[in-house]
Amino acid sequence: MSGTKTRVDRFGDADGSGETQVNRGWLTNDCIVQLKFEREQMFQVLDIEKFDPADEVLVKILPLNEESEPTEAGVHVEVAKLKYGESHLQPQQAFGIPYVRGDVVVFHITAPCPLQTAFALLFHTPDQRAIGKAVITAAQLAGSEGVLELSITEPVPEATTIIARLTLPYLIVKPFADKTLDFRTTYAHYWPKSWPNLNVGHRGNGRSYIADPPAERENTIASFMRAYDKFADMIELDVHLTADGVPVIYHDFGMRTARQGKEITKIEQLEYVLIKDVSYEKLKQLRVFAVINGKPVEFPSHNTESRVEHRIFPTLVDVLEGLPKSLGIDVEIKWPQRRASGAPEAHQTIDKNFFTDRVLATVINHGCGRPLLFSSFDADICTMLRFKQNLFPVMFLTQGQTKKWSPFMDLRTRTVEQAINNAQAFELAGTAPHAEDLLSEEGAQLLQKARNLGQISLVWGDDCNSKERVKYFVEIGATATCYDRTDLYIPEAKNVHSSTRLVCWRNSRISACAKLMKEKVIRRGVRKRIRVGSL
Template sequence: MREDKRDWKFCVRVDTHLQESVFVVGSCPDLGNWSNVSAVQLTNEIAPNSEWEGVWSVVISIPRDCEVKFRYFVGIAFEPDGEKLSSRQVIVRRWETNLNPRLIHKEVDSNIHQDVEPDIFGLYDSGKMIDRGWLTTETVVQFKLFENPIQLWKRKYEGRKVHIKLTPLVLSKRKTLVQDMSVADIFDESMDTQDVAEEQDRWPIAEIAVMNENEWEFHLQEQFGRAYNPDDCIIFSVTMHFSESVAYMVDYYVYSSRAVENDPPCHIGSSYILPSMMTSSEGQAIVPITSSSHRPIGQLRFDYLVVHPISGYECDMSVSYSRIWKKTWHGLDVGHRGLGTSFKLEVSECADVRENTIASLKDAGSAGADLVEFDVQLSKDLVPVLYHDFHVCIAMKRKKQLAEHDMLELPVKDLTLEQLQHLKDGTYELNHPFDLNIYLDTVLKVVLDSAGSRKIVFSCFHPDICTMLRLKQNKYPVFFLTQGVTKKYPPYRDPRTQSIPMAVNYANSAGILGINAHTEDILRDSTQVKLVMDAGLVLFCWGDDNNSPSTIKYLKHLGIHGVIYDKIDKYSSKEVKESIFLAEAREMQNHLLKAAEEVQDPPQTLVSPIPVLPTEAFEFNDVENAQKNLSSTTLASLLSS
């Protein structure tokens, strides 16, 4: 061992599935410089059923002359296969996301001659935080079943409860990516003949979650699947490489009316979903259900979502804010589109500065906004712009008074940034104007490249977009915007949007920070605030009901973490017009200066974390349809201002 190095034993206790391994990653080259691909794999050498079962360890030479920070994670390593994988890949299944990483102090001697007590995975720094990983090289495909998607045409199945199970099938014959595992070209028998333990050792990995309070967490499937009930919202999630080479078999089971305890169910049929059926990032499809004699006996309707990792960008493991929320961050004032909606029927209700502009956002910050909320769209030339609706309306003639037929409605996606900058106003919405992976990758790259130390929160009404935001990056938190029970707007089709309890189950299942509920639903039943808090989620609220000082005060009294409202310069009750985050940053700066004075060794440079603007909350969709001026502000120009 060189004098500038010290041997260090990393040792951690963690439960793993059969194909998973444990890794350590950290702040020095010996620990991969926070890259999951370059992380060091630990070894589990303890005999099963001993008191050290589940303990993983490795000895590594690390620098002696500097602090070393590190984290543990559970993952799966894939070696080059000579075909599609040209280099080693490591996907992250679960990782430690405490705000501060573990720390080995400078010049502490080697610990290999000591009795090293195993670390507990995720438990340190006065808390325990473990989150699922994000997408690195793998793809996730989800299948959503709701609104009674299974139709069986035979009378003998009427009123019978059907159990359903989804199994990924590798179509192309090639060497397996996981060491010591073999995969057939395609499975030729149903999963009712296979043991559950065998499934846990198989890649791709198929999991299931049901959007209720007991089954929201994704887990491996039972041997004969899960019963489908009329009000269920079931999500199957499959993690894999090369989604174009994976099909899916859906098996259906029914228990005999004469079955006794421990009798297996009867396998009544199967469906097959081919990768060629999924032509975009999301959509719907119907497949037949055929019996063992290949006769059609029904059909399955499903929605699908395909999530790829961000193209051309890699997240590291140095820090994650995706589940960080301080107890002091409550009752926050959030500026809606900056100072508020600037075009309403009643002029007195409009903001004084045009919405979704840098001027409006800065003025909201000066008025004491803790966060500013704004909307993001893409132009035809793939430039993220600050704008609310999916359409703009342009005049075909120069007239002082324009009739409806004198206006041409165009989607924002069909206009370049230069064309958008010459337009006046817009209205309405357009569903999914871009492929979702392209849309989100474009926006996320701008944010990840330009946001710096800003505190960013993403939010969207579309639960699939929230899922994708969570899976595509590991840095920023995500909120699910939801209507819930409402008389003001037509309901969305997806059941995850239709009530606060359902939104809570979905948020926990997706591993996101919180929900952004419609205030109408909270005022209808304020006990739902406790429901969200008890689930460990952060709660914001939105809606026109918030544009009232008395309502804002009441919502803060309920304990809501953030209230989004218009005209924050007029409705805010703050005596000192300053963001809580700016105040905390200044307090931290003063603390550092005081500490430096006490040791009489002030630092040469003190970096202030105070940004120009308060923190931002991005919104990728909205439910309102209101005319307004078009902002020509780009997302990049905002983040660099």
């Protein structure tokens, strides 16, 4: 038509702004193996004259075939060294990537599933002199994750004398079984610049197992709805798997409990039960206690609470289907971290790929039609979610340099900048930094560093819990702020029916993406129900 301006689509230009962004897809048949130099102490030296990792060492991964010969058939090796602005996966150099103690280096290997490839680690000095080698067999890479204890020998064919040992964590990412993913619904990095700073209700309307709690218990539908009624844009919730694989909402890895009928007067009378160790039906029956001001306080169990929306341990399905579609959800996947001392936050025996797939399947089948993102303190969970799907953004939670808790072992969790680097390396949507790290003069600079790389930043923590702090984090550039008591601290400008939540969500293309996925999931679900019913 005369006078009509024709838009020409450009590859990588999602919104017509002229800015292009091209990202990796998701796994379909191959697996990803990551070998991670992400701890302070990786090597134990036995012969310092022959192997000295205190100086710079070049490290290279070499795939091996069944005859232990070098091969590149079907195997693609990349590596990322985390450094601000340069944390990209890239091909290996001829003699490997430089490593010194304190660096974070991740080898990212794409190979056919099931994994049958062995690997050699080759070590050179900066002047390219070979100084050591180690071998990883396919059999050693069992399960979804683990820690390899490798022997480094001299780089000659028949060498057997061990000159050093290497402690090397690994991760295996398997493809998500759902085959409905396609390029029509690629929103893993979709975050329009028009969206304002978002207000996120922490566990709904905030923590409740404290001295002065809100009326609604945390992580219940009642608490989520309270935040919604106060015009929160999103709520944050915490997801665990029960022993029978049901995704449930609760913050801690377990709860203090006691047998029915037992009178509790002292903390020592309580037992601690992990959610992973009990079925969902059993979980609903358990008595639940919290320690407040040094004394045990009992709260209603799921089965004794008559008000459905106030029941503890709602399932993820209950929440996704029960909350208004205009309320966004930050789904935090809980996975215990190992402290720098070596002690784990809790013990976990559920397979990590299984855990992630169960949560992801639940979200895809029941969570469409609303803005939703994933987050986790576990860097590997974030990597899994990024490469298993392309529908939802993934954010790396970090506690950073805090005085409130002891540090984690994984160096990627220690600082905001390293979290930003990790997000860049594995193409996450952004990070969720701890507010304590952003209270200094460097706070605005750190958030600007994230924005410079196209990342979003969701700030969280007790230091967000006041109107003044909520305003402060908006002013220094946070994309979203997650805090307790939206009923007390949400900005007054939000308390109108034309809230940004209703406007920005309806105008976003996430809704269209979700509706498309919902139609596909419903059709697939009908077929599944027919098959199950015919058994």
